[in-house]
Amino acid sequence: MILKVENISKAFGKNKVLKNVSFEMNSSLLYGIVGENGSGKSTLLKIIVGEWKPDHGNILVEGRVGYCPQKTLLFSQLTVDENLKYFAAAYEMGNAELFSRSESLMNVFNFKKYRKERIANLSGGTQQKLNLAISLLHQPKLLILDEPYNGFDWDTYLRFWDYTNQLRKEGCAILVVTHFLAEKDRFDKVFNLEEGELI
Amino acid sequence: MNANRIITALIMILRMLLRRRIILIALLVIPVVFLTIVELTAPTRFIPFRLASLDTSVLIRESLKKIALIFFAVTSSGFLVSLLALNLIQIENDVNRRLVICGYNPFELLISNLLALLLMILTIAVYIGLLVSAFVSVMHLPMFIFGLMLIGFVYGCYGLAIGSLIKGKLEGVFFIVMLANIDSGWLQNPMYYAEAHNNVVIRYLPAYFPSQSAIIAAFTDFSGTWPRFYSILYGTGFLILALLIFYNKMRIKK
Secondary structure, three states: OOEEEEEEEEEEOOEEEEEEEEEEEOOOOEEEEEOOOOOOHHHHHHHHOOOOOOOEEEEEEOOOEEEEOOOOOOOOOOEHHHHHHHHHHHOOOOHHHHHHHHHHHHHHOOOHHHOOOEHHHOOHHHHHHHHHHHHHOOOOOEEEEEOOOOOOOHHHHHHHHHHHHHHHHOOOEEEEEEOOHHHHHHOOEEEEEEOOEEO | OOHHHHHHHHHHHHHHHHOOHHHHHHHHHHHHHHHHHHHHHOOOOEEEEOOOOOOOOOOEEEEHHHHHHHHHHHHHHHHHHHHHHHHHHHOOHHHHHHHHHHOOOHHHHHHHHHHHHHHHHHHHHHHHHHHHHHHOOOOOHHHHHHHHHHHHHHHHHHHHHHHHHOOOHHHHHHHHHHHHHHHHHHHOOHHHHOOOOOHHHHHOOOOHHHHHHHHHHHHOOOOOHHHHHHHHHHHHHHHHHHHHHHHHHHOOOO
C-alpha cells in the first residue's frame, strides 16, 4: 500500500466539498478520479499532497510523492533549465542525477530545444510539459496528476499515456484526475467523485 | 535546513530580480531624480537645528540644501528597499508554495529572500551614499552609508512582513507608501521633528533610529552607536514577524 486516505472531509464555510472520502492505492496501478467540475477532485489532491489541511481524516503516504498541479506553477523569469534546477534542489537531487533525469524527460516530452528559454516566452503547452516533468524529476513512488495534459497536442497526449504506462510497469502508483469520462478505460481503477462523495 | 537549497534559491531569486528591468531602472533613476530636484529647488541659507538622539545642548548649523539632500537620501533608500522586499516576497508566491510541497523548508526560502535583500540593501546604500557625496560633502561617509543600510534593513524587513501578510500587490504598495511617506518622508525630517509637539510618537516609528544614525554620521562627529543598535533591533522585530507569517502561510499541513 502506497497511499491510504481515511475518512477525509473538507468544508469551505457551509459548502461541504469532501464527505468522508476513503480509498487506498497500491504500486504498479493506474488510478483515475473522475467527476464534474466542482466535485472536489482538486481539493482532494491538494489535501493528499499537504497543500491544504482536511477538517477530518488521515492521509498515510509511503515513499516520495510527485505532484503536478492543474495550474502551471513555474518561475516565469527563469529558463526551463533553471526551473528544473530549482525544483531539483527541493528534491535534494545531485547534479548528475538532475542532468540525466532532465535530459530523459525533455526527450520524452519533446521540449529540449526550449531549455534556455524563459518560461514567460513559452507556449501554454510547453509550459505544461515542464509542469509535468517537474513532478516526475525525482522518480516518485506515488504520482498525483491533476489534469496533466491540458494544452498538450495529440502527439504529446499519446506520449503522456505511453510514459504513464511505463511508470506503472516500473512500480509507480499513479493517480490522474480527469473530467473526461472517455478516459475511464485507461485506468486500472476509477474513483467517481460526485458532490464530494466517492461513488 | 540545507545550505545547498538556500544557495540555489538565492541565485535564482537574484536572477529573477535582475531580469525585471523596471525594478533596475527604478533603483537607478529614483534616487537621481529625488536628489536632482532637491539640488535644484532647496534654499542654501544656513539654519541651526538639534538632533533628537543627541544632547539638547548640541546645536548643528547646516544649509537647508544639505539637510534636504541627506534627508532625501535616507528616505529614498528606505522606500526603495521596502518596495523591493515586497516584490521579493509576493512575486511567484504560488510557485514558492509548490517548492515547499516538493521539499523546501519555508525558512530556507525566507532566508534566501533575506540574503537577496541584504545584497540589494548594500548595493542601494552604497549607490545612494556615493550619489549624495557627489552633491554635498558628508562628514563620515562610511558610517552614513551604514545608516542608509540600516534604514534599508528596517524598511526592508517591514516590506517582507507586509508582503507575507497581504496577498494583493496594490494593498501591499499602499501600506509601504503610506508609512514611508508619513514616517521617513515627513516626520523624521529634522526640520519638522525639532518643532513637533509630540515627538515621543515620532521616536517609536521605524525610520527614527536609522534616520538619526545616518544624520549623525553626515553632520557630526558624535557616535551613533545607540541609534544603530536600536535600528537593528527594530528591523529584527519586523523580520521575526515576517518569518512567522511566511512560515504559517507556506508550511504544508501534514
